[in-house]
Amino acid sequence: xxxxxxxxxxxxxxxxxxxxxxxxxxxxxxxxxxxxxxxxxxxxxxxxxxxxxxxxxxxxxxxxxxxxxxxxxxxxxxxxxxxxxxxxxxxxxxxxxxxxxxxxxxxxxxxxxxxxxxxxxxxxxxxxxxxxxxxxxxxxxxxxxxxxxxxxxxxxxxxxxxxxxxxxxxxxxxxxxxxxxxxxxxxxxxxxxxxxxxxxxxxxxxxxxxxxxxxxxxxxxxxxxxxxxxxxxxxxxxxxxxxxxxxxxxxxxxxxxxxxxxxxxxxxxxxxxxxxxxxxxxxxxxxxxxxxxxxxxx
Amino acid sequence: xxxxxxxxxxxxxxxxxxxxxxxxxxxxxxxxxxxxxxxxxxxxxxxxxxxxxxxxxxxxxxxxxxxxxxxxxxxxxxxxxxxxxxxxxxxxxxxxxxxxxxxxxxxxxxxxxxxxxxxxxxxxxxxxxxxxxxxxxxxxxxxxxxx
Numbered sequence: 001x002x003x004x005x006x007x008x009x010x011x012x013x014x015x016x017x018x019x020x021x022x023x024x025x026x027x028x029x030x031x032x033x034x035x036x037x038x039x040x041x042x043x044x045x046x047x048x049x050x051x052x053x054x055x056x057x058x059x060x061x062x063x064x065x066x067x068x069x070x071x072x073x074x075x076x077x078x079x080x081x082x083x084x085x086x087x088x089x090x091x092x093x094x095x096x097x098x099x100x101x102x103x104x105x106x107x108x109x110x111x112x113x114x115x116x117x118x119x120x121x122x123x124x125x126x127x128x129x130x131x132x133x134x135x136x137x138x139x140x141x142x143x144x145x146x147x148x149x150x151x152x153x154x155x156x157x158x159x160x161x162x163x164x165x166x167x168x169x170x171x172x173x174x175x176x177x178x179x180x181x182x183x184x185x186x187x188x189x190x191x192x193x194x195x196x197x198x199x200x201x202x203x204x205x206x207x208x209x210x211x212x213x214x215x216x217x218x219x220x221x222x223x224x225x226x227x228x229x230x231x232x233x234x235x236x237x238x239x240x241x242x243x244x245x246x247x248x249x250x251x252x253x254x255x256x257x258x259x260x261x262x263x264x265x266x267x268x269x270x271x272x273x274x275x276x277x278x279x280x281x282x283x284x285x286x287x288x289x290x291x292x293x294x295x296x297x298x
Numbered sequence: 299x300x301x302x303x304x305x306x307x308x309x310x311x312x313x314x315x316x317x318x319x320x321x322x323x324x325x326x327x328x329x330x331x332x333x334x335x336x337x338x339x340x341x342x343x344x345x346x347x348x349x350x351x352x353x354x355x356x357x358x359x360x361x362x363x364x365x366x367x368x369x370x371x372x373x374x375x376x377x378x379x380x381x382x383x384x385x386x387x388x389x390x391x392x393x394x395x396x397x398x399x400x401x402x403x404x405x406x407x408x409x410x411x412x413x414x415x416x417x418x419x420x421x422x423x424x425x426x427x428x429x430x431x432x433x434x435x436x437x438x439x440x441x442x443x444x445x
Contacts, residue, residue: 141350147336
């Protein structure tokens with residue numbers, strides 16, 4: 001893994017300690033249950049500071065058991081890593097739309113989408129894993145989500161089950177999770193070069209399925225919490241090879257340090273449009289490692 | 299079953315039936331669920347569930363869910379009990395406790411035996427069962443906050 005990070009041009013002396021250090025705790029205000037003002041007043045002793053990409057996402061000082069707070073029980077807040085809230089900020093779902101969260105458990109992004117949709121329209125929250133469905137439904141319940149249909153299907157099946165039906169799709173793909181090492185070293189136990197290849201094959205099938213499910217003019221966000229180019233630029237390039245008219249839109253937020261996508265990896269050139277991928281590294285941004293791509297279907 | 303649930307929400311808690319006017323209500327076994335019309339209409343294989351469960355209907359009573367009363371908090375007008383910090387902690391832990399409550403139907407603050415909504419600092423915590431001065435928390439096991 002370290003050799004690969006070096007190949008990515010990362011300064012390991014800065015990168016590795018940041019990768020293993022827990023980022024600041026963050027929470028998102030759930031506007032389905034309370035107003036921003038109400039929640040901030042209730043949590044004033046945490047001294048929350050807003051993140052640049054959303055006026056509903058806040059960092060807190062020190063380490064607190066956010067999950068034990070009354071406001072968490074009430075569903076007024078959702079404890080969520082700061083990076084993890086970015087894909088939905090990029091997706092920008094609107095009230096009344098039809099939206100798919102293709103790999104939704106445990107529900108942090110689905111609840112964020114439902115709040116942005118103001119509990120209107122239709123949100124389909126899907127997860128293939130039966131064991132992850134209870135955490136998904138539990139978080140949807142706690143957050144007061146009414147516009148949701150929860151499904152347990154392989155994400156790859158949506159392309160033929162619901163073709164051309166979604167205004168927006170979030171594909172926060174199952175990945176090798178290199179960016180979450182600070183949370184769990186278990187990532188190292190299952191990480192292999194082979195697992196990256198295996199996951200990339202699944203991701204390629206999922207991104208095509210998601211694309212088929214998107215309405216013309218619709219927006220899809222493809223994100224992972226890993227640095228592996230095979231799972232990011234490689235997957236998006238695969239989509240662009242199949243559908244050359246696809247638009248990869250640039251993503252940036254003022255005050256958020258990010259890098260563009262890689263143009264090549266181990267001798268293979270990617271599609272030039274993948275430079276618009278937003279890469280987040282923990283030594284440059286107070287959050288877990290993440291890659292986010294905004295795709296528009298013409 | 300739906301009309302019974304709405305009637306009870308209205309009579310016991312003062313929630314106007316209009317609150318659910320733009321939503322789709324449906325039943326599963328003894329439960330009443332609520333979703334948006336779009337979520338109610340979707341036909342697809344692999345559906346696990348839609349929307350939120352708002353009430354369970356028993357032979358002689360209707361119990362709104364914790365999740366429902368938290369969403370409905372601003373619309374709840376009657377049978378509310380206000381808990382102090384310690385009482386709220388016990389309630390969230392799923393405990394039964396003795397509380398002091400203004401009894402009777404004469405005033406808006408008065409509560410009667412049966413299901414009540416527990417509040418703390420203006421937020422609806424969930425449903426409790428009041429018998430005399432004994433309040434039994436109905437917070438589901440999976441939502442309880444211990445410690």
